[in-house]
Amino acid sequence: MAPAARTYLSQALDIMEQHSLLRRKVDWTDLRDTAFAQAHGARKPADTYGAISWALRSLGDAHSSFMEPEQAKESLESPAVDLHELEGRSLKNGIGYLSFPGARGSQEAYDQYVQRGRAAVAKADENGACGWVVDLRNETGGGMWPVLAVVGPILGDGKVGMFVDADGKKYTWSIKNGAPYLDGRSKGWDDARPVARNSPPVAVLTSQGTASAGEAVVVAFRGRPRTRSFGTPTDGVPTGNNAYRLSDAALINLTEAKDADRTGRTYDAAIPPDEEIARNPLARDRDDVLRAAQDWLLKQSACARP
DSSP states (O other), X not given: OOHHHHHHHHHHHHHHHHHOTTGGGSOXXXXXXXXXXXXXXXXXXXXXXXHHHHHHHXXXXXXXXEEOHHHHHHHHHSOOOOGGGSEEEEOGGGEXXXXXXXXXXXXXXXXXXHHHHHHHHHHHTTTOOSEEEEEOTTOOOSOSHHHHHHHHHHHOSEEEEEEEETTOOEEEEEEETTEEEETTEEOSOOOOOOOSSSSOOEEEEEOTTOOTHHHHHHHHHTTOTTEEEEESOOOSOOEEEEEEEOTTSXXXXXXXXXXXXXXXXXXXXXXXOSEEOOOOTTXXXXXXXXXXXXXXXXXSTTTOOO
16 A cells, blocks of 8 residues: 555544444454455555445444545535425414424524524414424434524423443533533524423424434433324434544544433434334325324323313
């Protein structure tokens, strides 16, 4: 291997060995030997991309990935999610409904997401929602913090979850005045307008399309009083990633922590709902998952009718 290629591959493997969630379970001597064998004869950094991708897959976390420079650039410049998918409305009997797509793009796109999402909450809460449906079935991942900045007033203030790394170190997610914080540090958004009713009952909807950051939001609702989930198990990557830019602008997205709920329970696989309900693809006009969620909410004291 040429020195430039060897140095590049070594630096990538060093990042994995130092920061991977599963670093204590990996035979690093074997992984490095195999990666260098795969990159045998490499003359430039780009010739090692295949070996780096293989090494990331070999970590076994099912979430780490590699992006070549052009892919990384396209990812950063790609259009943000269609905010029309971020919906808020009032259902029958005073239930508020929120539907979340994944939050992706630049900081500006995140800010637009939060602005539109908070407006959706206000619209759904115009008449004082007695309870809430938080639909995460199409929350396919991206950034977790913009979503928490929207649902913060519904989640309620206090600790809502945490990251737990390979050493057992915990990084706390919390809500203060409706806005999200990590280890006491603001994630960048002002206080949110409170919802009309304090500590309302919440039904969370999930599917296999609920992934990554979407699963983190699911975890944030786990252990919350007056909360129940409906649908099908999530995708199965409720873990936290960190991005490392290499010398040629390629990116390593490395899984570094498990998600954990407010009780300390960690997650690293698909999260089953409290009530598993498969949506019938033949009944396009009927949403059995949403119907079950509404039925449960209407049995809660806040929404029950005399």
